Amino acid sequence: MCDAQRHTQFVRGFSADLDDGEPQVFSRQEKDDTFSKNDMGIPLARDRFPEKVYWRNKWKFDKSLPQFFHSGFIFINEKAANILRDHDLGQGALYPVDLFENDRVTPIEANILTLCIGNQKDTVLLDQSENMKRLWPRHDFFSPQLWVEDDNIVVDRSCLEGPDLWADPKIKFVFFMSDRLGQALIKARMKNAVKLVRCRVS
Structure with missing residues (x-):
């Protein structure tokens, strides 16, 4: 992420x-x-x-x-x-x-x-994720807390299919990428440049 x-x-x-x-x-x-x-x-x-x-x-x-x-x-x-x-x-x-x-x-x-970003995958499992907050009452939009850590956010295995870059339509102000894209950015020493946070696949 x-x-x-x-x-x-x-x-x-x-x-x-x-x-x-x-x-x-x-x-x-x-x-x-x-x-x-x-x-x-x-x-x-x-x-x-x-x-x-x-x-x-x-x-x-x-x-x-x-x-x-x-x-x-x-x-x-x-x-x-x-x-x-x-x-x-x-x-x-x-x-x-x-x-x-x-x-x-x-x-x-x-x-x-x-x-x-151009792609949607509805894959974040809110009931299994930590450090998530609802943004507005009566609206199903969420965002990670600023102190979110690796593996706090859990995503469905279906995220492994399709494009390497996507947004979850219910999660605001962040976007997601595949492990292979994330690892390529890490190898290029860009982890902090894009503030990568690892998600856990369920």
Whole structure:
């Protein structure tokens, strides 16, 4: 399980511009809809993801970019993308994105892609899992506690079939990957870069 989306150290201040006059313009409602559907693993077309994002702070961006970061959209670098490409992404996809300074002209040199999760597997066994919380009363959406540990979350054996990357539609703000994909990221020394948490298969 990738748990990076819920932790502030993975947030970077980039935004798809709302009104820059480009052919591709995202309203706030459209962005929120994309965030929600991507979080649930619903396949989404290229035009639901930005081709450009802008540093939204007043000072110049002068830091190196991590291998995984997010600001609503999920971003990964080329190294991580190459590992994902070597696995079965199903209806998931990687879309290139250009980064710019807040002047909206100066490029930030980086090979970055946005991640469309694109697959659903309803496999988390809530009655066997630990450190899970219901997010809202009367709604069946759950999320791991921030202190979730390896093997706290139990998944059904059916998760072993199909794509190597997916979301469970009832579990918010995390996504899942096969052991073979997880091990490939660990071998590339990216376990902490994507904050991997091991799940137990029942």
